[in-house]
Amino acid sequence: MELTMEQNGKADINSSPHSLGRRELLRNAATLGMGVAVGLQSMREAEAKRKTQSSQQTPLTILNGPPVGPDEIPRRMLGRTGIPISVLGLGGHHLGDVKDVNEAMTLVHEAVDAGINFFDNCWEYHNGRSEDWLGRGLQGRRERVFLMTKVCTHGRSSQLAMQMLEESLRRLQTDHLDLWQVHGVTFDNDPELAYAKGGVLEAFDKAKQQGKxxxxxxxxxxxxxxxxxxxxxxxxxxxxQMPLNPFDASFFSFQHQVVPEALRRGVSPLGMKSMSGTADAIKQGVLTAEEALRYAMSLPVVTTIAGMDSLDVLHQNLRVARGFKPMTPQEMQALESRCAATAADGRYELYKVSLKYDNPEARRPHHYPIDQTQKEVKEMLQEAGGQNKQAH
Incomplete structure (x- = not known):
């Protein structure tokens, strides 16, 4: 049931819906140096080392959970909840891409048994298939995992959010969620719509009060x-939750802008898109899959949510996660520098600069028109499961 928004955003289709908040094209990822004009070289090096450790290692150390064995997946603490979470999480969207339900269930079983305890999902992924398959896979294992899904009101009412919650619980075969998140905060007025009277945050309060x-x-x-x-x-x-990868470090950077503010407020950062969504940079040899995942997991985030659409990909990621040791600051900076030149135009982070990855269901409630003749929009509609029949 679609409910009408009390408030909505309108914009020229040719304008960027998120351009008003941008002030720079590039952010300087290098933060080393003393900031003084004189002094011995050794003093400059000591100050650079202190700044690097302060900005990159200390937050990660604070997040660290209880020690684990050399072949186990480390855990980090989920902020004020006090819950230890595996540094590698299983993404829900790619679960719906697995060839059939039986393989999806096997993938979930192996992930849980290997020590992954964070499971991501979303009400609208593959028209509910991702939630359904995850629910089947977690039977008998539900109490061993931290289960998250997302609500997809896209600016609409708390009443619709509660309806989506009930459907998610049914698909996931559980009586409660460990974490419920607003999906796809994309447009400039999305925060105002979430906070408005009758908005999705009222559903958050109600769902928590109900114990769901x-x-x-x-x-x-x-x-x-x-x-x-x-x-x-x-x-x-x-x-x-936000995209975090070596390209993000120098292009409209969530790492530099959002992660520090979240940590300051006691809000736990969750990473996604460690391979930039399409993995094109990996296919084209800019970096390896292992480098991308290691980099993302080395940031001060609780977990890195990775899409895994086969057992082979799961096993590959487990090899990185087991006994994981963070990259050194020098390794991270070297990888950022290698990626910086191709990061500047967003070619490897299309979700920031194009309609790709934007669901048409998010555009319609905001009264953004959908031009179905554009290649990007056709891809977007196809990804949404053919829901373009209702588009306008």
Whole structure:
């Protein structure tokens, strides 16, 4: 049931819906140096080392959970919840791409048994198939995992959110979620719509009061400024999910803008798109899959949610996660530098600069027209499962 928004955003289709919050094209990822003009070289090196350790290692150390064995997946603490979470999480969208339900269930079983305890999903992934298959796979294992799914009101009412919650619980075959997140905070007015009377945050409060949801957060991949607005408006979120990879470090960077603010507020950062969504940079030899995943997991985030659509991919990621040791600051900076030249135009982060990855169901409630003749929109509609029949 679609409900009408009390508030909506309107914009020229030719304009960027997130351009108002952007002030620079590139952010300088290098933060080393003393900031003084004189002194011995050894003093400069010591100050550079201190700054690097302060900005990259200390937050990660704070997040670290209890020690594990050399072949186990390390865990980090989910902020104020006090819950230890595996540094590698299993993404829900790719689960719906597995060839059939039996292989999907096997993948879930192996992931849980290997020590992955964070499971991502979303009400609209593959028209519900991802939630359904995950629910089947977690039978007998539900109490061993931290289960998250996302609500897809896209600016609409708390009533619709509660309907989606009930459907998600049914598909996932559980009576509660460990984490419920707003999906796809994309447009400049999404924060205002979430906070408005009758908005999705009222559903968060109600669901927690009913015991159907333990913790809440929000996600998005379009623009760091929109994430910052969601945080700064003051709702007590537990988590915030965002794309984090070596390209993000120098292009509208969530790492540099959102992660520090989230940590300052006691909100746990969750990483996604460690391979930039399409993995094109890996296919084209800019970096390896292992480098991309190691880099993302070395950031001060609780977990890195990775898409795994086969047992081979699961096993590959497990090899990185077991006994994981973070990259050194020098390794991270070297990888950022290697990726910086091709990061500047967004070619490897299309979710920031194009309609790719934007669901048409998110555009319609905001009264953004959908031009079905454009290649990007055709791909978007196909990904949404043919829901273009209702598009306008």
């Amino acid at each position: 949801v333990r913790f809440v957060g929000f996600t998005g991949h379009k623009d760091p400024s929109i994430h910052l607005k969601m945080l700064q408006m003051g709702y007590p979120f537990d988590t915030v």
